[in-house]
Amino acid sequence: xxxxxxxxxxxxxxxxxxxxxxxxxxxxxxxxxxxxxxxxxxxxxxxxxxxxxxxxxxxxxxxxxxxxxxxxxxxxxxxxxxxxxxxxxxxxxxxxxxxxxxxxxxxxxxxxxxxxxxxxxxxxxxxxxxxxxxxxxxxxxxxxxxxxxxxxxxxxxxxxxxxxxxxxxxxxxxxxxxxxxxxxxxxxxxxxxxxxxxxxxxxxxxxxxxxxxxxxxxxxxxxxxxxxxxxxxxxxxxxxxxxxxxxxxxxxxxxxxxxxxxxxxxxxxxxxxxxxxxxxxxxxxxxxxxxxxxxxxxxxxxxxxxxxxxxxxxxxxxxxxxxxxxxxxxxxxxxxxxxxxxxxxxxxxxxxxxxxxxxxxxxxxxxxxxxxxxxxxxxxxxxxxxxxxxxxxxxxxxxxxxxxxxxxxxxxxxxxxxxxxxxxxxxxxxxxxxxxxxxxxxxxxxxxxxxxxxxxxxxxxxxxxxxxxxxxxxxxxxxxxxxxxxxxxxxxxxxxxxxxxxxxxxxxxxxxxxxxxxxxxxxxxxxxxxxxxxxxxxxxxxxxxxxxxxxxxxxxxxxxxxxxxxxxxxxxxxxxxxxxxxxxxxxxxxxxxxxxxxxxxxxxxxxxxxxxxxxxxxxxxxxxxxxxxxxxxxxxxxxxxxxxxxxxxxxxxxxxxxxxxxxxxxxx
Ligand SMILES: *[C@@H]1O[C@H](CO)[C@@H](O)[C@H](O)[C@H]1NC(C)=O
Ligand SMILES: *[C@@H]1O[C@H](CO)[C@@H](O)[C@H](O)[C@H]1NC(C)=O
Ligand SMILES: *[C@@H]1O[C@H](CO)[C@@H](O)[C@H](O)[C@H]1NC(C)=O
Ligand SMILES: *[C@@H]1O[C@H](CO)[C@@H](O)[C@H](O)[C@H]1NC(C)=O
Ligand SMILES: *[C@@H]1O[C@H](CO)[C@@H](O)[C@H](O)[C@H]1NC(C)=O
Ligand SMILES: *[C@@H]1O[C@H](CO)[C@@H](O)[C@H](O)[C@H]1NC(C)=O
Numbered sequence: 001x002x003x004x005x006x007x008x009x010x011x012x013x014x015x016x017x018x019x020x021x022x023x024x025x026x027x028x029x030x031x032x033x034x035x036x037x038x039x040x041x042x043x044x045x046x047x048x049x050x051x052x053x054x055x056x057x058x059x060x061x062x063x064x065x066x067x068x069x070x071x072x073x074x075x076x077x078x079x080x081x082x083x084x085x086x087x088x089x090x091x092x093x094x095x096x097x098x099x100x101x102x103x104x105x106x107x108x109x110x111x112x113x114x115x116x117x118x119x120x121x122x123x124x125x126x127x128x129x130x131x132x133x134x135x136x137x138x139x140x141x142x143x144x145x146x147x148x149x150x151x152x153x154x155x156x157x158x159x160x161x162x163x164x165x166x167x168x169x170x171x172x173x174x175x176x177x178x179x180x181x182x183x184x185x186x187x188x189x190x191x192x193x194x195x196x197x198x199x200x201x202x203x204x205x206x207x208x209x210x211x212x213x214x215x216x217x218x219x220x221x222x223x224x225x226x227x228x229x230x231x232x233x234x235x236x237x238x239x240x241x242x243x244x245x246x247x248x249x250x251x252x253x254x255x256x257x258x259x260x261x262x263x264x265x266x267x268x269x270x271x272x273x274x275x276x277x278x279x280x281x282x283x284x285x286x287x288x289x290x291x292x293x294x295x296x297x298x299x300x301x302x303x304x305x306x307x308x309x310x311x312x313x314x315x316x317x318x319x320x321x322x323x324x325x326x327x328x329x330x331x332x333x334x335x336x337x338x339x340x341x342x343x344x345x346x347x348x349x350x351x352x353x354x355x356x357x358x359x360x361x362x363x364x365x366x367x368x369x370x371x372x373x374x375x376x377x378x379x380x381x382x383x384x385x386x387x388x389x390x391x392x393x394x395x396x397x398x399x400x401x402x403x404x405x406x407x408x409x410x411x412x413x414x415x416x417x418x419x420x421x422x423x424x425x426x427x428x429x430x431x432x433x434x435x436x437x438x439x440x441x442x443x444x445x446x447x448x449x450x451x452x453x454x455x456x457x458x459x460x461x462x463x464x465x466x467x468x469x470x471x472x473x474x475x476x477x478x479x480x481x482x483x484x485x486x487x488x489x490x491x492x493x494x495x496x497x498x499x500x501x502x503x504x505x506x507x508x509x510x511x512x513x514x515x516x517x518x519x520x521x522x523x524x525x526x527x528x529x530x531x532x533x534x535x536x537x538x539x540x541x542x543x544x545x546x547x548x549x550x551x552x553x554x555x556x557x558x559x560x561x562x563x564x565x566x567x568x569x570x571x572x573x574x575x576x577x578x579x580x581x582x583x584x585x586x587x588x589x590x591x592x593x594x595x596x597x598x599x600x601x602x603x604x605x606x607x608x609x610x611x612x613x614x615x616x617x618x619x620x621x622x623x624x625x626x627x628x629x630x631x632x633x634x635x636x637x638x639x640x641x642x643x644x645x646x647x648x649x650x651x652x653x654x655x656x657x658x659x660x661x662x663x664x665x666x667x668x
Contacts, residue, residue: 038264038265039263039264039265039266039270039273039277040273040274040277042104042107042108042161042162042165043104043107043108044277045161045165045277045280045281045284046100046103046104046107046158046161046165046284047100047104048075048077048281049161049281049282049284049285049288050100050103050284050288050304051077051078051079051082051100052073052074052075052077052281052285053284053285053288053289053292053304054082054086054301054304054306055071055073055077055082055085055086056073056285057292057297057300057301058071058082058085058086058087059071059073059085061086061297062087067087069085070085071085075281078644079093079096079097079100079641080093080641080642080643080644082096082306083096083306086301086306088306091501091502091601091603091642092501092502092504092602092603092605092641092642093603093641093642094405094502094605094607094641094642095305095306095403095405096304096305096306096641097305097607097639097641098305098404098405098607099150099154099303099304099305099306100304100305101607101609101637101639102151102154102155102158102404103154103155103157103158103161104158105158105609105611105637106154106155106156106157106158106159107158107159107161107162107165108158108162109158109159110158110159110162110163111162115232116232118230119132119133119163120133120162120163120166121162121163121166121170121230122163122166122167122170122171122227123170123227123228123229123230123244124227124229124230124237125195125196125198125226125227125229125241126227127171127192127195127225127227128192130163130167130185131184131185131188131192132188133160133163134160134163134164134185134186134287135186135187135188137156137157137159137160137163138160138186138287138290138291140153140156141153141156141157141160141291141303142291142294142295144156144303145291145294145295145299145300145302145303146294146295146299148299148302148349148367150302150303150305150403151403151404153303154303154305157291157303160287161284161287164185164186164280164283164284164287165280165283165284167182167185167227167280167283168181168262168276168277168279168280168283169261169262169263169267169273169276169277169280170227170228170230170244170260170261170262171225171226171227171228172202172215172219172220172225172226172227172242172260173225173279174262174269174272174275174276174279175215175220175260175269175272176220176223176225178279179279180279180282181279181282181283181286182283183286185283186286186287186290192225194222194223194224194225195224195225195226196219196224196225196226198238199238199239200219200224200226200240201216201239201240201241201256202215202216202219202224202226202240202241202242203215203216203240203241203242203243203256203258203260204216204256205255205256205257205258206256206257206258206259206268211245211258211259211260211268211269212271214242214256214258214260214268215242215260216240226241226242227242227260228242228243228244228245228249228252228259228260228261229241229242229243229244229251230243230244230249230251231249231250231251232248232249232250233250234250234251235250235251235253235254236251236254237251237254240256241256242256242259242260243256243257243258243259243260244259244260244261244268245258245259245260245261245267245268245269246259246261246263246267246268252268262275262276262277288300288304291303302348310347310348310405310406310407310498310499311347311348311349311350311351311402311403311406312333312336312337312347312349312350312351312372312499313350313351313352313398313402313406313407313408313409314329314333314351314352314353314376314408314409314410314411315353315354315355315391315394315395315397315398315408315409315410315411316329316352316353316354316355316379316394316410316411316412317354317355317356317389317391317394317411317412317413317414318354318355318356318379318380318381318382318383319356319357319381319382319383319389319414320381320382320383321381321413321414321442322381322411322412322413323380323381324441324485324486324488325411325412325413325439325441325485325488326376326379326380326381326411328411328488328489328492329376329409329411329492330376330377330379331489331492332489332492332495332496333350333372333373333376334373335496336495336496336499337369337372337373340499341369345499345500345501346369347369347499348367349365349366349367349403350364350365350366350367350368350369350371350372351363351364351365351398351401351402351406351408352364352372352375352376352379353394353395353397353398354379354394355389355390355391355393355394356382356383356389356390357383357388357389357390357417358390359390360390360393360394360397361393361394361397363397363398363401365401388414388415388416388417388465389412389414389415389416389417390416390417390418391410391412391414391415391416391417391418392416392418392419392421392422392425393418393421394410395408395410395421395425395436395472396421396424396425396428398410399425399428399429399432399434399436400428402432402434403432404432404433404434405432405433405434406432406434406435407434407435407436407437407478407498408434408435408436408437408478409436409437409438409439409495410436410437410438410439410469411439411441412438412439412440412441412442413440413441413442413461413485414442414461415442415461415462415465415468416465416468416469419468422468422471422472425472426472426475429472429475429476430475434476435476435477435478435498436472436473436476436478437473437478437479437480437481437494437495437498438469438472438473438478438479438480438481439481439483439488439491439492440461440466440469440480440481440482440483441482441483441484441485441488442460442461466480466482470512470593470595473595474508474510474595477505477508477597479494479533479535479570479595479597480535480595481494481535481567481568481569481570482535482537482568482569482570483567483568483569483570484568487567487568490565490567491567491568491570493565493572494533494570494572497531497572497599498599500529500601501601502601502602502603502605502642503599503600503601504527504599504600504601504602504604504605505597505598505599506521506522506523506527506530506598506599506600507519507521507596507597507598508595508596508597508598509595509596510593510594510595510596511588511590511593511594512593512594513591513593514536514590514591514592514593514594515590515591516587516588516589516590516591517587517588518585518586518587518588519585519586519587519588519596520583520584520585521583521584521585521586521598522582522583522584523547523575523577523580523581523582523584523600524581524602524604525581526602526603526604526643527577527600527601527602528600528601528602529574529600529601530574530575530577530598530599530600531572531573531574531575531598531599531600532544532562532572532573532575532586532596532597532598532599533570533571533572533573533595533596533597533598533599534570534571534573534586534588534594534595534596534597535569535570535571535594535595535597536569536588536590536592536593536594536595537569537590537592537593537594538569538592539590539592540554540571540588540589540590540592540594541553541554541555541588541589541590542554542571542586542587542588542589543586543587544561544562544573544575544584544585544586544587545584545585545586545587546561546577546580546584547580547581547582547583547584548580548582550580554571560576561575561576561577562574562575562576563576575598586598602642603641603642603643604640604641604642604643604646605640605641605642606638606639606640606641606648607638607639607641608636608637608638608639608651609636609637610634610635610636610637611635611636611637612635636651638651
């Protein structure tokens with residue numbers, strides 16, 4: 001089987017070297033360096049804890065409803081198994097995996113952002129300050145969950161999990177023989193007992209490389225809690241204290257020599273690595289349980305990334321000429337709401353941002369469909385003028401509030417006034433991975449007349465005004481659809497299409513300036529309901545050839561391979577692919593700029609994050625903020641979702657500006 005993979009794009013004008021080596025079993029396909037296959041990482045610990053805790057919650061929910069629950073909860077769960085056992089109707093695990101990834105990536109980032117903070121790692125016997133970081137963080141996570149701000153909640157959660165997990169590697173909790181997590185670390189009301197005094201020696205030097213017995217017998221007998229001292233720049237530590245250990249830790253070269261950390265099986269106390277990691281898993285689950293008790297099951301599940309179907313997000317121009325468009329936005333959103341109500345595909349939330357001139361907003365975000373209906377019902381078209389409007393400000397507000405991977409629809413008939421926001425919007429699109437599709441009704445043949453003016457005041461958009469919308473659409477994987485107001489109701493089928501579950505982008509490419517070209521894309525057995533879109537001004541003709549050599553041209557609106565409709569600059573092709581998996585070709589003939597996009601429904605998808613290597617005691621990868629730099633190497637963490645058998649064999653980055661062909665190969 002050749003799986004479907006979304007295209008990914010980066011606006012770099014240089015070739016990037018992508019090093020992708022896959023070694024971990026199961027769903028995770030990751031890069032190799034420093035990910036010791038024989039040791040558990042923060043990422044493994046976080047992932048296992050989230051999957052186990054989520055499965056436990058689902059088991060309890062099932063029991064309370066008298067339903068069967070057959071999943072065995074162990075360290076070998078996959079997101080797909082858990083999601084299924086939780087009776088989620090979402091057939092794609094992409095949101096669950098993305099949520100888990102954002103937790104483990106923010107966890108990993110702690111080593112980079114807070115490398116020198118002892119308390120963040122429970123180094124240097126900083127038990128009180130470390131505990132404060134955890135308990136303050138837990139309060140923040142609970143507050144975020146309550147406000148349904150899951151994105152921020154996951155980032156905070158990832159960070160405190162790092163500190164909590166480090167306790168088991170960096171302290172002597174395991175050496176003291178404890179078999180359960182130290183619950184006081186998440187309970188600010190409980191005293192931290194039996195801490196080794198500031199002047200109490202805790203270690204003796206290791207015997208050569210052998211640190212099996214370096215914790216002083218008195219410390220063990222009196223069950224005193226201590227942790228290793230750590231210094232990258234300085235070797236000083238209080239007399240007789242244990243060190244972290246390892247080559248980056250200068251204190252470990254000073255008497256008492258050696259260390260006690262259990263970061264990997266090769267560490268000073270690596271013989272206890274598995275025990276420490278296992279306790280860290282249980283401690284993380286205990287922390288998650290604490291969050292669940294405060295947030296409630298529903299919000300907790302959403303925080304973990306489960307039971308979140310897409311949000312429906314509209315950004316609407318409300319100036320005087322927009323009343324038809326507002327009516328259409330209302331019609332299509334009501335259609336989606338009414339059709340999906342009570343099904344697993346009901347949008348999990350609704351976002352509405354009106355914009356006008358000079359105002360924009362307020363943003364309305366609700367999980368109640370009726371509240372949304374009321375809000376959209378109350379929109380009226382008024383004000384504005386010939387001047388361009390605050391489209392990008394409205395879009396920025398929506399991008400900031402919508403969860404990652406949202407699809408945002410912006411309705412307008414005018415150019416944007418706030419074009420200076422273009423780069424900000426592109427950066428937001430890149431970080432949220434949201435798609436923006438523009439429904440433009442201002443550039444078509446029919447130009448509006450201002451009702452308040454006796455003159456004809458056309459609201460045509462210049463090429464450059466449309467180009468801005470096209471650039472933003474393309475950077476996000478969306479489209480800029482130009483239709484007349486009377487055609488709009490036909491074009492909104494793209495909104496209904498995108499509200500289906502598990503929609504993946506199979507292929508996307510554009511040509512600007514336009515030129516005739518051929519595009520190859522792969523249809524695999526997991527794909528259903530495949531739709532191709534070609535947006536571009538006429539004249540434009542195309543032909544489609546299937547993997548078995550059947551072909552159809554644009555002179556046949558209904559043929560063996562597709563039936564299609566044309567509305568404004570949008571051609572929507574419903575592909576009939578039965579049994580014709582493999583390489584398809586679409587040939588487009590036009591000298592106008594155009595964009596080709598192929599989507600389908602599939603449970604197989606992938607998520608990716610730019611990561612960077614960093615040095616230090618816990619040398620590792622962490623999330624890369626911002627853009628790639630040209631001329632350098634880049635690392636990308638790719639996680640395939642929805643299949644336990646798909647392996648990534650090749651990743652190709654394409655440039656949105658140079659308009660290259662995209663190809664993502666995956667194979668069994
Ligand atoms: C985990 O699951 C995989 C596949 O589902 C299986 O091959 C492997 O043996 C399991 N490992 C353990 C420790 O159960
Ligand atoms: C390390 O020392 C302990 C005793 O302190 C001993 O039992 C063990 O065999 C030694 N390990 C190695 C690898 O030498
Ligand atoms: C598309 O596929 C055909 C047939 O395999 C191949 O000859 C052609 O080079 C491919 N085109 C591109 C642009 O890769
Ligand atoms: C494909 O579309 C049809 C009709 O819209 C729908 O009944 C079917 O469930 C869709 N397939 C999937 C996998 O969602
Ligand atoms: C697709 O293949 C299946 C089994 O190979 C066959 O039963 C079915 O008729 C085929 N469908 C079409 C449209 O060729
Ligand atoms: C990129 O990676 C290659 C191979 O690992 C290495 O030789 C090269 O120096 C790296 N370039 C930069 C700029 O880091």
